[in-house]
Amino acid sequence: MTAKPQRTPALPPERVPLHARIGHFFYLIYAGVMTVLGWLAEPIQRLIGAARMPYFFVLPNLLIFGLFVLFPMLLNIYYSFTGGNNLFPQDRPFVGGQNYQQIFNCANLFDPATCREDRFWRGFYNTAFFVVFQVGGMVVLAMLTAVVLNRSIWGRSFFRSVFFYPVLLSPVVVALIWKWILQRDGLLNALLVSLGMERIVFFLNANWAVFWVIFISIWAQMGFYTLILLAGLQSIPRDMYEAADMDGANRWQSFRGITLPLLMPTLLVVLVLSVIRAVQVFDQVWVLTGGGPGTATVYVVQYIYETAFANQTRQFGMASAASVVLGIVLLVLTLIQLRAGRQSDIA
Amino acid sequence: MTGIGEFLTRTRGRGRLDGSDILTYAYLTLGTILMFLPVLWLVFSSFKTQAALLRFPPDLLPYDQKSVMVEGYDQPLPLFNVTMPDGSVRQLAQVRRVGLEGQMVDPASPGEIIKVNINDREELREVRLAWENYTEPLQRFNFLVYLRNSIVVTVAATIITLLINSMAAFALAKYEFRGSTFIFILIISTLMIPISVILVPVFLVITGIGWNNNLWGVIIPGAATPTGVFLLRQYMLTIPDELIDSARIDGASEWRVYWQLIMPLSAPALAVLAIFSVMWRWNDFLWPLIVLSRSELFTLQVGLASFQGELNTPWNYVLAMTVMTLLPITLVFAVLQRFITTGIATTGMK
Numbered sequence: 058m059t060a061k062p063q064r065t066p067a068l069p070p071e072r073v074p075l076h077a078r079i080g081h082f083f084y085l086i087y088a089g090v091m092t093v094l095g096w097l098a099e100p101i102q103r104l105i106g107a108a109r110m111p112y113f114f115v116l117p118n119l120l121i122f123g124l125f126v127l128f129p130m131l132l133n134i135y136y137s138f139t140g141g142n143n144l145f146p147q148d149r150p151f152v153g154g155q156n157y158q159q160i161f162n163c164a165n166l167f168d169p170a171t172c173r174e175d176r177f178w179r180g181f182y183n184t185a186f187f188v189v190f191q192v193g194g195m196v197v198l199a200m201l202t203a204v205v206l207n208r209s210i211w212g213r214s215f216f217r218s219v220f221f222y223p224v225l226l227s228p229v230v231v232a233l234i235w236k237w238i239l240q241r242d243g244l245l246n247a248l249l250v251s252l253g254m255e256r257i258v259f260f261l262n263a264n265w266a267v268f269w270v271i272f273i274s275i276w277a278q279m280g281f282y283t284l285i286l287l288a289g290l291q292s293i294p295r296d297m298y299e300a301a302d303m304d305g306a307n308r309w310q311s312f313r314g315i316t317l318p319l320l321m322p323t324l325l326v327v328l329v330l331s332v333i334r335a336v337q338v339f340d341q342v343w344v345l346t347g348g349g350p351g352t353a354t355v356y357v358v359q360y361i362y363e364t365a366f367a368n369q370t371r372q373f374g375m376a377s378a379a380s381v382v383l384g385i386v387l388l389v390l391t392l393i394q395l396r397a398g399r400q401s402d403i404a
Numbered sequence: 405m406t407g408i409g410e411f412l413t414r415t416r417g418r419g420r421l422d423g424s425d426i427l428t429y430a431y432l433t434l435g436t437i438l439m440f441l442p443v444l445w446l447v448f449s450s451f452k453t454q455a456a457l458l459r460f461p462p463d464l465l466p467y468d469q470k471s472v473m474v475e476g477y478d479q480p481l482p483l484f485n486v487t488m489p490d491g492s493v494r495q496l497a498q499v500r501r502v503g504l505e506g507q508m509v510d511p512a513s514p515g516e517i518i519k520v521n522i523n524d525r526e527e528l529r530e531v532r533l534a535w536e537n538y539t540e541p542l543q544r545f546n547f548l549v550y551l552r553n554s555i556v557v558t559v560a561a562t563i564i565t566l567l568i569n570s571m572a573a574f575a576l577a578k579y580e581f582r583g584s585t586f587i588f589i590l591i592i593s594t595l596m597i598p599i600s601v602i603l604v605p606v607f608l609v610i611t612g613i614g615w616n617n618n619l620w621g622v623i624i625p626g627a628a629t630p631t632g633v634f635l636l637r638q639y640m641l642t643i644p645d646e647l648i649d650s651a652r653i654d655g656a657s658e659w660r661v662y663w664q665l666i667m668p669l670s671a672p673a674l675a676v677l678a679i680f681s682v683m684w685r686w687n688d689f690l691w692p693l694i695v696l697s698r699s700e701l702f703t704l705q706v707g708l709a710s711f712q713g714e715l716n717t718p719w720n721y722v723l724a725m726t727v728m729t730l731l732p733i734t735l736v737f738a739v740l741q742r743f744i745t746t747g748i749a750t751t752g753m754k
Contacts, residue, residue: 091663098659110658114575115587117568122628126594129605136604144608202435205428218741219436222443225733227687229705233712233726234442237449237719244445247461276438284748308424337600340689344709358600358690365604366694373604384601 133384136377142370149374156378177379179352180360187271187356188335195275195282195331196324202279203286204316217287221280231277232344239269260346263353270342270354277341278334282327289323290316325398329391336387357383443730450723451533457719468532472497474514484508484525486518495528496520537724541711545725549700550707551732553619554686557703561623562681565632566674572628573636574662578648588637595630599691607694621695622703626684632677639673640666676747686733704729 102110132146137156139149164171169178206217223231238244239259246256259265293316301311317324339358342348348355357379365376449457451466471480474497481497486508488494496508496518506525508518575581576588599606606625615621643666651661667674689705696702702710708729712722737744 087663091659095657095659095663099657102657102659107652107658108581111575111579111581111584114571114579114658114662118572118591118628118633119587121568121624122591122594124609125606125625126597126602126628127590129602129609130594130597132605132608133602144611146608201431205431208428210425210428210432214742214745216432216436217745218737219439221745222734222737223439225683225687225737226443226730227705227733228689229709230726230730233708233722234446237446237723238442242458242460242462244462250461276442280439281748284745333595333598337598339600344712361600361603362690362694365607377604380601380603384597387597387601 133377134381136374137381139374141374142372144371144373152374156374159375160378160382174375176352176355177357177360180355180357181382183267183352183354184336184338184356186267187338188332191271191274191335191338192328192331194271195279196327198275199279199282199286199327200324202283203290204312206283206287207290217284220283223277224280226277228277228341229344231273232341235269235273235276236345261350263350266346266350266353270338270345273345274335274338274341278331282331285327286320286323289320293319321398325394328398329394332390332394333387336383336390446723447727450537450720450727451535452537452720453534454718454720456534457723465531466533467529468534470528470530472511474509474511476514481509481511483511483528485528486520486525488520488524496525498525534720537720538728541721541725545707545711545721546699547704547707547725547728550702550704553701554704557619557622557688557692558682558685560619561627561685562678564623564627565629565681566678568627569629569632569677570636570667570670570674571662573633573640574666576633577637577640578643578645578666591628591630591633595634599626603690603694610695615695617696617698617701619696619701622688622692625691626688629681631680635677636670636673639670643669672747675743679744679747682736 098113101113105113135146136149138151138153139146140152140155141149143149160174160177162173163169163178166172166178169175169182172178202220206213206220210216226234240246241256241258245259250256257265259269297315297319298311301315306314337358338356339362342354342356343359346354348359361376361379361383364372364379448464448466449462452463453466453468455469456463456467470483472483473480477499481499483495483497484506486494486496494510497511499507499509499517501507501522504522506520506522508520508525509516510518572591576584610616610621610625613621615624647665647669648661651665656664687705688703689709692703692706693709696706699707699710708725711717711725
């Protein structure tokens with residue numbers, strides 16, 4: 058009993074919680090690295106003066122940005138005017154607008170079968186269809202889910218995580234999960250047979266393949282946009298709804314009169330982000346269907362990838378021309394959306 | 405009984421459960437099933453033997469044929485329930501099958517061979533986890549190498565992204581210098597130029613530097629993200645300038661202002677960017693697919709895609725390796741789940 062006071066030294070090291078110790082460990086590494094970098098930054102400040110230090114701060118970012126985004130963007134345009142199979146620009150003959158001529162060599166622009174580069178145009182229209190229905194379906198579903206999750210319900214953070222979880226899965230994993238469910242002897246066909254229906258080989262039927270490609274990418278991405286919309290919903294003050302309630306508005310009226318207009322900026326962000334994402338559709342579909350059946354799920358990025366990197370002859374010029382067309386479409390789409398967003402703000 | 409009913413229908417808000425609450429829970433239940441069931445089905449299936457995977461309709465649990473060691477035979481023999489001609493049912497082990505005839509022995513008295521029609525026998529099955537799906541393909545699917553590559557790419561890219569994007573964001577948020585607006589607009593305007601639009605020239609730059617088949621070729625090109633600069637800048641704008649001025653009066657260099665003052669204060673935004681970066685890099689597929697052609701440099705995603713694309717790869721191996729690939733990120737999510745979802749929701753879109 059008398060030994061007791063001796064056994065309590067001031068705060069034994071075991072008392073420090075584990076996460077705090079891990080955090081401290083990482084902070085020490087951070088401080089060390091930053092101090093070492095300071096040996097470079099501080100002499101530079103003495104040399105150029107504090108007023109010019111922002112140039113030092115933006116330099117690494119701008120270097121990488123310039124080398125891997127800006128310069129390639131300009132180079133891409135030059136590439137689209139060259140031919141041959143060589144990668145380095147000095148080995149590539151200038152061919153003028155020949156690549157573009159080949160792309161736009163169509164009897165009827167709206168019928169890919171009449172085009173010389175029919176695979177590009179099939180990819181183009183498939184992508185357009187995909188963007189409209191994937192983004193449309195996803196925004197509606199994400200909105201619905203966000204509204205539901207915004208209610209005071211039991212287990213809200215659990216459900217929020219459930220809907221978010223597929224976002225973390227890689228496109229390859231997502232494609233394999235669904236390939237397994239949708240295959241001929243898969244879970245879904247078992248369900249159909251048990252309901253007395255015929256088995257369907259989904260990926261041999263163009264309509265089904267397109268449907269599942271859209272469905273699966275909504276499944277995989279919806280949670281992210283739900284979270285963003287949920288944040289937007291939560292920033293709407295509750296008393297606005299209470300005021301509407303007192304004025305006798307029903308739920309649908311307060312949704313249209315309060316929720317939608319106040320959510321417009323968030324909705325615009327969601328729309329812009331998801332369109333940019335949808336236009337680039339490639340990896341998931343590539344593993345899932347490989348573009349098939351036929352050309353039902355060939356998209357523009359797959360065309361670019363195949364033309365430049367996967368086909369026997371590497372047609373870098375054609376691929377660049379196709380990506381310039383894609384880039385222009387993307388730019389126009391984004392500008393239209395931002396414009397529409399600004400107008401709806403005024404209205 | 406009414407007590408239980410009352411308990412189950414109790415709601416947080418106004419009084420009793422009404423129609424819209426029921427709809428809400430129905431929607432959430434359906435959603436949970438739709439979001440989780442595919443992944444669960446994958447995990448269940450990955451423990452089935454190849455024979456069990458071929459069964460239609462599929463079983464929920466991983467069944468495998470029961471087998472038994474019989475005296476006088478080197479291999480374990482598969483067990484069957486056999487309906488004998490007199491109508492009785494016996495448990496017999498099959499020695500071999502000849503056409504429509506199965507040659508069976510009784511495990512208790514292995515001396516005598518009993519010939520039965522194969523239509524009279526039925527497999528005896530038991531639940532068994534086929535761990536060999538996970539251990540056998542490791543020769544061909546070099547999980548540890550791919551995992552290492554993925555971790556190297558993700559960690560290095562995230563650190564570099566955080567460092568250079570926060571530096572640029574600091575300069576753009578807290579200084580007025582010639583060209584700042586121009587640089588900011590330049591960076592933001594490329595928000596919609598994803599790498600898939602400039603594949604060819606970026607590949608040329610990588611080849612020119614000699615980063616083909618090099619993990620740096622995967623790490624560096626995506627490091628200067630316009631999203632990251634924008635997100636961090638908007639957050640840093642809210643840090644009061646007086647703090648910076650007083651630090652300068654105390655003699656801190658610009659670099660120390662950056663790493664000892666601005667960075668800790670921007671922690672929430674940095675955390676969100678870190679989450680984004682980890683997600684982007686871990687799941688990235690198209691760019692690594694182009695840069696890396698040597699299999700010892702493959703990331704998990706590229707490795708998995710090429711593994712399933714090989715001819716004759718059995719599904720049980722593909723499923724098990726898919727589970728291995730989704731496991732690391734799932735574990736991270738399970739630990740940091742609340743932090744990730746609230747982080748993205750609150751800071752991500754300010």
